[in-house]
Amino acid sequence: MNTDLKQVNKVKKNSRRNDNRNEPKLTERLIKISRVSKVTKGGKKLSFRAIVVIGDEKGQVGVGVAKADDVVNAFKKAKADGRKNLIKIPITKSLSIPHRVNGRFGACKIIMRPSIEGSGVIAGGAIRTVLEVVGIKNVIAKQLGSDNLLNNARAAIDALGSLTTAAQVAKKRGLDLN
Secondary structure: OHHHHHHHHHHHHHHHHHHHHHOOOOEEEEEEEEEEEEEEOOEEEEEEEEEEEEEOOOOEEEEEEEEEOOHHHHHHHHHHHHHHOOEEOOOOOOOOOOOOEEEEEOOEEEEEEEOOOOOOEEOOHHHHHHHHHHOOOOEEEEEEEOOOHHHHHHHHHHHHHOOOOHHHHHHHHOOOOO
16 A cells, blocks of 8 residues: 555656656846836835846747846746747748738837848847847847837737748638648
8 A cells, every 4th residue: 555655656756857848948038127116105115127038949939027126036027927928939941030020019119021041130129139039040120119128029029929921821811832
C-alpha cells in the first residue's frame, strides 16, 4: 500500500516537471522604468512602473505593464502581464513580415514594410525592441504621431497582429493556392 502511494507521488512530480519543459523559452526586454507618485492625504506615495516586451524570437510577442513599490516586483508583474497578452504572428523565410502593414494605438501610428535579407531592423524606440523580441530581422518601420513608448509598443503589436499569410487569405476566400 505504501509503495503504491510513492509511485503515485512520483508520477505527479514528473508531470509537473514536464509541464515546465514544454513551456517555450521567452526572452524579455525592458522598454522603460519610470518612477510615479500618487498624492494621498498622508503625502506622496512613490512606486515604479515597468514596461516590458516578452517574446520567443519565433513569432510570439506580448507587451506588459505593471506598477509596484519596487523595481524588481514591477518588472516581474510586467513580465506576467506580457505573458497573458502573447500573440502569434507569421514570419517569412527571410525573417521579415509577409506584407506592408499599418498599426495604430492612441495617437501613435506605425508603418511597417518588409525588407530584403541582410538589411536588418530599421526602426526606432520601442518598435525596434518589439521587432527584435518577436524574431524579425529584416524590416523597415516608421513611427508617426506620438513618441510615447508604451503606445508605440502597443501600436507595433496592433500592426503585427493584423499580418496574414497568403494561405490564410486563400482559405478565407475559399480559393486553392495550387
